[in-house]
Amino acid sequence: MIETMIQYDTLFARHPANPILSAKDWPYSINSVFNAGATLLPDRSTLLLCRVEDRRGHSHLCAARSVNGVDGWKIDSEPSLPADPEKYPEELWGIEDPRITYVPELKQYAIAFTSYSRGGPGVSLALTKDFRTFERFGVIMSPDDKDAALLPRRINGLWALIHRPMTPLGAHIWISYSPDLRHWGSHKLMLEARRGAWWDANKIGMSPPPIETPRGWLMIYHGVRRTPSSSIYRLGLALFDLEQPEKCLVRGDSWMFAPEADYERHGDVQDVVFPCGYTVDADGDTINLYYGAADSSIALARGSVRCLLAWLDANGHSEQAHDRRQRQT
Numbered sequence: 001m002i003e004t005m006i007q008y009d010t011l012f013a014r015h016p017a018n019p020i021l022s023a024k025d026w027p028y029s030i031n032s033v034f035n036a037g038a039t040l041l042p043d044r045s046t047l048l049l050c051r052v053e054d055r056r057g058h059s060h061l062c063a064a065r066s067v068n069g070v071d072g073w074k075i076d077s078e079p080s081l082p083a084d085p086e087k088y089p090e091e092l093w094g095i096e097d098p099r100i101t102y103v104p105e106l107k108q109y110a111i112a113f114t115s116y117s118r119g120g121p122g123v124s125l126a127l128t129k130d131f132r133t134f135e136r137f138g139v140i141m142s143p144d145d146k147d148a149a150l151l152p153r154r155i156n157g158l159w160a161l162i163h164r165p166m167t168p169l170g171a172h173i174w175i176s177y178s179p180d181l182r183h184w185g186s187h188k189l190m191l192e193a194r195r196g197a198w199w200d201a202n203k204i205g206m207s208p209p210p211i212e213t214p215r216g217w218l219m220i221y222h223g224v225r226r227t228p229s230s231s232i233y234r235l236g237l238a239l240f241d242l243e244q245p246e247k248c249l250v251r252g253d254s255w256m257f258a259p260e261a262d263y264e265r266h267g268d269v270q271d272v273v274f275p276c277g278y279t280v281d282a283d284g285d286t287i288n289l290y291y292g293a294a295d296s297s298i299a300l301a302r303g304s305v306r307c308l309l310a311w312l313d314a315n316g317h318s319e320q321a322h323d324r325r326q327r328q329t
Contacts, residue, residue: 034292038277267294
């Protein structure tokens with residue numbers, strides 16, 4: 001009997017030290033740590049703004065800093081950005097899943113995160129220069145909405161926010177525009193969840209903020225496949241126009257990263273890889289992807305922006321051509 005090996009492209013290599021952060025590393029009592037936003041600080045050290053779940057089940061955000069982005073983490077001794085339900089009642093049940101964008105015009109970091117309360121999950125925004133003090137804007141996208149990040153520069157004079165509202169017809173990725181970061185409009189559908197048996201049918205969302213490349217905004221997004229026992233979170237790729245980011249240029253057909261390791265398949269929520277942040281090395285190509293593993297720890301995988309674009313060319317299609325085919329059937 002001849003065994004046939006199934007070959008597929010490995011775009012991200014898991015770090016051998018994974019998981020790089022877990023509850024045992026924390027300086028105070030917690031249940032789990034996962035879904036961290038990421039950025040490089042001016043000294044090229046790495047900061048992760050981690051979602052930390054306490055033993056009530058409520059989440060807050062806590063900063064961890066590392067010279068090499070792998071180990072030697074210095075973790076704040078208390079929550080860096082705790083929920084503040086007295087001033088922000090939308091944070092009654094905690095704040096989650098931060099995504100960090102450095103905005104050169106503001107000379108600050110913009111943090112989009114999920115605020116959670118009786119009304120459901122909404123999108124909140126904060127600005128910071130040092131991850132020690134924060135200017136909070138409160139809710140900027142009402143529930144149900146999450147998976148949000150600000151683009152690092154204005155588009156045609158307006159700030160742009162990618163987010164994922166939930167509707168009875170599905171969960172798709174949208175983009176909205178604002179003159180002042182507070183009032184949002186010109187809402188446009190950016191990427192639609194597919195239907196049927198696709199790996200990304202019915203529910204998708206942006207993972208980390210998109211990567212600006214000469215060819216367009218490169219987005220790593222997650223698709224959720226519901227199974228009889230649970231759900232599987234996998235990652236795919238899409239590329240969007242630089243000046244019209246609601247215009248999808250190419251979308252990958254298959255997923256390119258999925259739960260495989262034991263720490264990704266088993267935990268508080270099984271079969272989840274969920275990145276909220278990345279850093280890019282000085283070479284401008286090496287991407288360090290920080291992801292939540294099974295809602296229980298933080299792991300690291302490394303890849304190449306150039307290879308991601310090449311994979312997308314080989315394994316994707318034009319969304320416009322796909323839409324035309326769909327209308328004809």
